[in-house]
Amino acid sequence: MLEKAIEKIRSEVNQNSNNSYNQVIGELLLKHLNKNPEAAEKILAEGKTIAKSLDAMKKVAGKKKTGNFAMLTLEEGFKAVLDYYGIKAEVKIEVPEPPELVSVDSKPAVEKKKIDFDIKLEELL
Known part of the structure; x- marks a missing residue:
């Protein structure tokens, strides 16, 4: 049944490959099924x-609409999808942590050597 x-x-994802909603929700459902194979029957x-x-x-x-605007968190949105399928589960979506900032020194990595170079235009003529 899981298969x-x-x-x-x-x-469904392949049939609607140009629809980003289907892509995202399809991926979330697949991850949910991998952790909760008993949900296959509901899907x-x-x-x-x-x-x-x-x-x-x-x-x-x-x-949750205010004026002409409504917004859901990832968890709220996916919870609505699971409720639609009749799946009772706690929704916890892991958002990757942003990479740690690395400080950059203002000094160049390689010290430039001062080259003594002096030329006059008259010398070239």
């Missing part, structure tokens, strides 16, 4: 698609 769920997700439910999960996410975002 069929993975195949279904990959198929395979008749009529459930990644594209339709966007509507579920829009509904959740609509509840």
Whole structure:
């Protein structure tokens, strides 16, 4: 069953390869399935698609709407997707830490040698 769920997700992602939403959610669902293979049955439910999960996410975002603007965190968005599929799970998305800043000295790495060079235009004529 797990293999069929993975195949279904990959198929949806490949069919909509120009849709970044499908790509991101498909990848998150695959990672979730790897850690929670028991969710495969819910992914395979008749009529459930990644594209339709966007509507579920829009509904959740609509509840947080202020004026013409709504925003969800990664966790809130993916939780809406899992709820759409009927998957009850705690959502924890790991965001990579930014690289540590390295201080840069103002001195050049290699000391330049002072070259004694003096030429006059008259000497070249």
